[in-house]
Amino acid sequence: MSNIANHIAIIMDGNGRWAQQHGLKRSKGHERGAEVVREITIFCSNHPDVKYLTLYAFSTENWKRPKLEVDFLMKLLERYLRRELPVYLENNTKFETIGDLSRFSKSLQKLIAEIKEKTAHCNGLVQNLALNYGSKDEIVRAANAVVSSNKTLTIESLEEHLDCNCDVDLLIRTGGDHRLSNYVLWQSAYAELFFTETLWPDFTKENLQNIIDKFTKIERRFGGLK
Numbered sequence: 093m094s095n096i097a098n099h100i101a102i103i104m105d106g107n108g109r110w111a112q113q114h115g116l117k118r119s120k121g122h123e124r125g126a127e128v129v130r131e132i133t134i135f136c137s138n139h140p141d142v143k144y145l146t147l148y149a150f151s152t153e154n155w156k157r158p159k160l161e162v163d164f165l166m167k168l169l170e171r172y173l174r175r176e177l178p179v180y181l182e183n184n185t186k187f188e189t190i191g192d193l194s195r196f197s198k199s200l201q202k203l204i205a206e207i208k209e210k211t212a213h214c215n216g217l218v219q220n221l222a223l224n225y226g227s228k229d230e231i232v233r234a235a236n237a238v239v240s241s242n243k244t245l246t247i248e249s250l251e252e253h254l255d256c257n258c259d260v261d262l263l264i265r266t267g268g269d270h271r272l273s274n275y276v277l278w279q280s281a282y283a284e285l286f287f288t289e290t291l292w293p294d295f296t297k298e299n300l301q302n303i304i305d306k307f308t309k310i311e312r313r314f315g316g317l318k
């Protein structure tokens with residue numbers, strides 16, 4: 093028996109604490125965090141099991157942070173996406189997003205659409221960035237879409253309208269907290285959950301491979317019997 097980590101979702105927590113530990117501004121923690129996003133994405137694009145990597149980059153609740161930090165995160169995302177295109181193409185990685193993009197600036201929305209279009213032909217890993225994402229918001233938007241289509245609300249009809257219609261196999265949270273923070277709640281109904289003390293900027297591909305190794309050995313029963 094060996095499970096396949098087809099869909100990995102990660103809550104990338106701990107950028108601020110990493111910066112504090114190094115006597116740096118919080119923004120430096122986010123910058124280092126963005127480099128780790130690149131390293132982990134490249135690792136997953138070369139991993140035989142992983143087909144979807146869904147990363148929590150900005151939540152529906154993150155707007156509550158000071159404007160300076162929100163503005164910095166928007167700029168960082170823009171910078172990351174501009175630099176990332178050749179990396180996506182080299183690694184045959186398709187860029188997709190989940191979340192409600194309508195709250196972002198028009199220029200960021202345009203850039204996101206451009207990177208999606210330019211990587212649409214890639215058929216390796218899908219890197220799914222969760223941007224202005226919250227599961228409650230996603231489920232309500234999907235339910236409203238089903239209602240508008242005059243269909244009966246069922247598991248299948250709702251799933252058709254979710255931003256992400258792919259069950260999560262392995263959900264990881266870095267940074268030591270044990271909570272789900274409104275992240276891929278529907279998709280994680282039977283996900284295996286892993287929590288690590290490691291702060292996101294310190295998280296390595298070796299850490300991820302160790303978690304995948306543990307995951308492959310778990311007995312997954314999906315509510316049935318083995």
Ligand code: FPP
Binds near residue numbers: 149150
């Ligand atoms: C949590 O750290 C992380 C975030 C708010 C979002 C994740 C952002 C990144 C990994 C960097 C940017 C990503 C991309 C794709 C460009 P925190 O600030 O909550 O850390 P703390 O709990 O230690 O304060």
